[in-house]
Amino acid sequence: MTSEPPVRKRDATATKALILDAAAVLFAERGFDRTTVRDIAARAGANQALLFRYFGSKEALFEEVVARGGREQLESTPAAALPAAMIRRLLTGDGQSIAVFLRAAHSDRAAAEVRARLGDDYTRVLATLTDAPDAELRAELVLAWVLGLGLVREVAGAEPLRGADPDEVVRLLAPAVRTLLERAE
Amino acid sequence: MTSEPPVRKRDATATKALILDAAAVLFAERGFDRTTVRDIAARAGANQALLFRYFGSKEALFEEVVARGGREQLESTPAAALPAAMIRRLLTGDGQSIAVFLRAAHSDRAAAEVRARLGDDYTRVLATLTDAPDAELRAELVLAWVLGLGLVREVAGAEPLRGADPDEVVRLLAPAVRTLLERAE
DNA sequence: CCACTTTGTAAGCGGTTGCTTACAAGCTAG
C-alpha cells in the first residue's frame, strides 16, 4: 500500500545544525552521561548515524556544543557588565551555555580541555576588573561564585534562590563582589 | 575490654564499611554515572553481589554516602567558623564529602532529595550568621560560593586556584562574605 | 554431630550504550 512519503529535503548543514541544537538542549538538561546519542538524534529528527558522520563521536559533538555556546556571551559583553550578565543569564535560565559548562563536570579529558580554556577566557576578562596583584585569583573566585550559583539553583533547586528575583540577587552580590575585587592588602 | 573476638574472617559490618568507603572515594572522584558497581566492589575487595545485598542498589548506596559524609562537618563545626571550614576542606582536598555533593548533580531524584535536604541544613546554619530579613537567601549565596569554588577547582582545575594557599583564599573571601551578610538595606 | 543461618563467590541475564555497516534514495554533471 502506498503510504505518504515523509518528503524530507536533503540538507546536510541544516541537519547538522538541528543535531547541534538538540545536543545543546539535552546536554544542558541532563549532562553528558545521561544524554544518549539516540535521544539527540530523535530530538533533532535525524538518524543517529548522521550524528557520527558529521561530528565523529559523542565527545566531539559535546566539545562543539561547549565551545560554541560559551564564547557568544563572552564576546558580546563588556567586562564590567560581565558578572551581572552571567548571573542574570544563569537565573533567568534562558541560556543553556553556562548550564552546559556546569554539566561538563564529568566528561572526558578532551572536553575538559575545551571547558578549561573557556573558563580561562572568562577569568582573564574578569581579571581586568581589578588592579590587585592577584587579579587572576580574585577573578577566578568571582567565576566560582557565579558557577556555584548555577549549581545550587540547578542541582539543589533550593527554595530561596529558585524563586528569587535576579535583580535582587545581583543587588546582594554586587557589593560583595566589589569588596572582593577592590580590597587591596 | 577483652571480650572481643580478635579477627573475624567473615565480617559483614566490616565488608559493608569497606564498600561504603570505596564508594565514597570513587563517587567523589568520578561522579555517580562514571562509577560502576564493579569498580566499587573491586576497590573494596569484595564481591559485587554483596553490594546489592547490603545496600539494595547503586542509588541507595550513593544516598548513604552523601548522607553520611555531609553531616559530620555540619554537626562538628560552629556556625561562625563554617564558611572558612568548608573552604579549607574543599581546598585541601582531604575531605570527599563536598566533592560527592558536587558530583551529585546528575543523579536520581531519590539522591537529589538527600542532597537538597543536606543543602538546606547548610543554608540554615549559615543563615544564623546574619540578621537580615532575607537571611536564607544570603546564606544560600554563601553556600553557592563555596560549592562554586569546589566546582572550579575540581572541574576546571584552573591554575591560580589550584595552586593557591587555602589561607590566602579564605583571607580574600572573608571580607566579601562579611559584606554579603552584613549589608542591611 | 547435624540443621540452619550468615557471609562470600562465580556466572550470567536482559537491557542499553556508542558506534559501524550495508544499502537505498536524491542531486548534479557530462
Next chain:
DNA sequence: CTAGCTTGTAAGCAACCGCTTACAAAGTGG
C-alpha cells in the same frame, strides 16, 4: 539518461551496565 557523489535509513555489533541467581564455605545453636 546515467554515473558518481552526497544525504538519509535500517539494522546490528561488541562491550558494558546494574542487578540476580545458584551455590559453596564459614559460623552457630541444639
